[in-house]
Amino acid sequence: MTTTLVLRRIGYSAFFAVILAFFAIPMLWLASAPFDSRPGLGLRWPDWTLDNVAATFDHPYALTSLVNSLVLCGLAMVVTTVLAACAAYALSRVRIPGRDVLLYVLLLLSSVVTGTAAMVPIFVMMYQLGLINSQYGTALVIAGGMLPAAIFILKDFVDAVPRSYEESARVFGASPRQILLHVVLPIARPGIATIVVWSFVQAWGNFLLPFLLLRDITSQPAAVLMRTLYDEGGSANLTVIPVFSLLYSIPVVVLYLFVSRRYGFRFHGGIKS
Amino acid sequence: MAQIKTAGLSTVYPNGVRAVDALDLEIADGEFFALLGPSGCGKTTLLRTIAGLEQASEGTVTIGDKDMTATDPGRRKVAMVFQDYALFPHMTVAENIAYPLKVRRHPKPRQREVAERTAASLSLGGLLERRPGQLSGGQQQRVALARAVAVDADVLLLDEPLSNLDARLRLEARTFLKRLQKELGITTVFVTHDQAEALALADRIAVMESGRIRQLGTPREVFGRPADTFVANFIGSTPMxxxxxxxxxxxxxxxxxxxxxxxxxxxxxxxxxxxxxxxxxxxxxxxxxxxxxxxxxxxxxxxxxxxxxxxxxxxxxxxxxxxxxxxxxxxxxxxxxxxxxxxxxxxxxxxxx
Structure with a gap:
């Protein structure tokens, strides 16, 4: 009995070790390769140097692309969060016939609208609007694609805020603005924090839309620029790619930590009665 | 302090249901008044119409001497305790109690002072910094009451104030509520489906059914001489x-x-x-x-x-x-x-x- 048990434990441990390594090794590479004098695709103990960092900073487009990414994703995030919050509140509080059907259809179409299938019409439309190479135009398209899902998620949060909270504030004389600022927003805050991080991460990793809509390399975000980082021979530019990847991953982590610390993802909900 | 008067008051929901039907009612100044009836009889709708949370379809609501039918809930000088208490979960007990003052932009120290004084009078003294989620049901109920009485409202409206408490606590809260109402002398209307609660608390009871008042009288009258078989059936812990x-x-x-x-x-x-x-x-x-x-x-x-x-x-x-x-x-x-x-x-x- 003990032998089978021990064997089973060993089997489990080995299995999970492989899975762990599968996810951990790229992370370790991301931590070590940027500071290795001869970075490769393999994982090894680096001989420390900052030459790669200097090379990346000298790259004509690397830093601009990161700034572009911040602008693009910041815009998309703000548009998504503000509009989704308003829409979710309205949809949660106003009874209109076919509301749920509308939400599901929106959700379904959103994967089509900004999906690969719609790329040609979107490109044509943006071209005719003169919004090719425009950060704002691209941010709007990205936000448009994220809105239905964001509304869907936020509506669930707002639904969980009992109406009696608002009515109570109303009886005490609160104006609609005060009700929004004192009651609804603070209670729905974890939901909004979720949407902020989620929409930013979605936009940050989006490749196809900015690749198609931002043709000028000076306006391209990091996710798109990454693909141009090759040397003249056509092989990957391993001096720049590791450092660039590391820089590329930082904003998302920082945003998550900041939002999580400051606003928290926990949810007050209603008080159990 | 004020009396409440409704004249021909009807509240009709968009789906055509007449939740309150041509109601004439006078509630005297300082009276503890119960609206009693089975669920769906319109008692909560009537309370909400008095509060202004539902729009009256016909008739008028007068509080004090002023016609308040079209007045905003916040300007009627009413305070209300909801069935689920509607305490704000992200605010402390002190902030909850002082919320009506915050809305009126009273200075912070004054808010704090009123919160402390009100909390003390409702034996909530040590709980000011807690959040509602950390309180028991009875304490939450008292915080909701404290918030309602923290401002000098003319009228106190209570929607099923005791229904969320367990049976034992309900009796204590009942006694407490009755004493508080007598001390404040504030005109109080409360809604309940529990006939024992209405008999125990109220100066007068209105027994309602489908938007109309079936009987209006003191607990003794309603218990001893029910005006019809509906009231007779409804009142009394053992049915008539x-x-x-x-x-x-x-x-x-x-x-x-x-x-x-x-x-x-x-x-x-x-x-x-x-x-x-x-x-x-x-x-x-x-x-x-x-x-x-x-x-x-x-x-x-x-x-x-x-x-x-x-x-x-x-x-x-x-x-x-x-x-x-x-x-x-x-x-x-x-x-x-x-x-x-x-x-x-x-x-x-x-x-x-």
Missing amino acids: NLLDGTVTDRGLAVAGAILPSPTDLPDNTMVTVGVRPEYLALEPGGQGITGTVSTVENLGVSSLVTLECPDGSLLGLTVREQHEPAIGSEVTAAPDPGRVLLYDKESGALLSS
Whole structure:
């Protein structure tokens, strides 16, 4: 009995070790390769140097692309969060016939609208609007694609805020603005924090839309620029790619930590009665 | 402080339901007034219409001397406690209590002072920094009350204030609520579906059904002389006996017995005879309704005995503990003089006697 048990434990441990390594090794590479004098695709103990960092900073487009990414994703995030919050509140509080059907259809179409299938019409439309190479135009398209899902998620949060909270504030004389600022927003805050991080991460990793809509390399975000980082021979530019990847991953982590610390993802909900 | 008056008040929902139907009601200054009825009778809608959370479709609501029918809820000088208390989960107890002052932009120190004073008077002293989620049900209820009385409102509206408490706590909270209301002397309207609560708390009770008031009176009147069979059925922790009867020249024929007729109605009138189990007593050999004891339910200090009468109808009466008759035995129950009520068989209305 003990032998089978021990064997089973060993089997489990080995299995999970492989899975762990599968996810951990790229992370370790991301931590070590940027500071290795001869970075490769393999994982090894680096001989420390900052030459790669200097090379990346000298790259004509690397830093601009990161700034572009911040602008693009910041815009998309703000548009998504503000509009989704308003829409979710309205949809949660106003009874209109076919509301749920509308939400599901929106959700379904959103994967089509900004999906690969719609790329040609979107490109044509943006071209005719003169919004090719425009950060704002691209941010709007990205936000448009994220809105239905964001509304869907936020509506669930707002639904969980009992109406009696608002009515109570109303009886005490609160104006609609005060009700929004004192009651609804603070209670729905974890939901909004979720949407902020989620929409930013979605936009940050989006490749196809900015690749198609931002043709000028000076306006391209990091996710798109990454693909141009090759040397003249056509092989990957391993001096720049590791450092660039590391820089590329930082904003998302920082945003998550900041939002999580400051606003928290926990949810007050209603008080159990 | 103010009285409340409604005249021809109706509240109709968009789906056509007349939740409140042409209601005339006067609630006196300082009165503790109960709106009692089964769920869906319109009592909460009436309360919400007084608060201004529902728009009146017809008629007027007057609070004090001012017509408030179209006034915003925040300008009616009413305070309200919701059934789920509606405490803001992200604010502390102190912030919750002071919220009405925050809305009115009172300075912070004043908010704090009022919160402390109100909390102390409702024995919430040590809990000011807690959040509502960390409080027990009874404490949450008191915080909601504290928030309602922190501002000097003219009228206090309570929507099922005790229904979310467990049975034991409900009794304590009931006593507490009654004392608080007397101390403040504020006109208070509360909604309940629990007849015992209404009887215990209210100065006057309005029993409602489908948007209309079936009876309006003091707890004693409503309990002792229900205006119709609906109220008779609804009020009382043991339901009133309602038996078919006929007025004859020898007296009132009911459940195979003849009782002294309390009325001078013409002979052969078909009536519904109502008598509370509490107003029936065992009367060995006396004049009363005879039946076989079928069940005995222990109510603590008394027992509810159900008799099966010869004509098949069931009659309940309460008997003091230790005096219960044996099951299967034949006994006679006589009503207390003046406690037999006659109702019209068709309309269910009380026939005056």
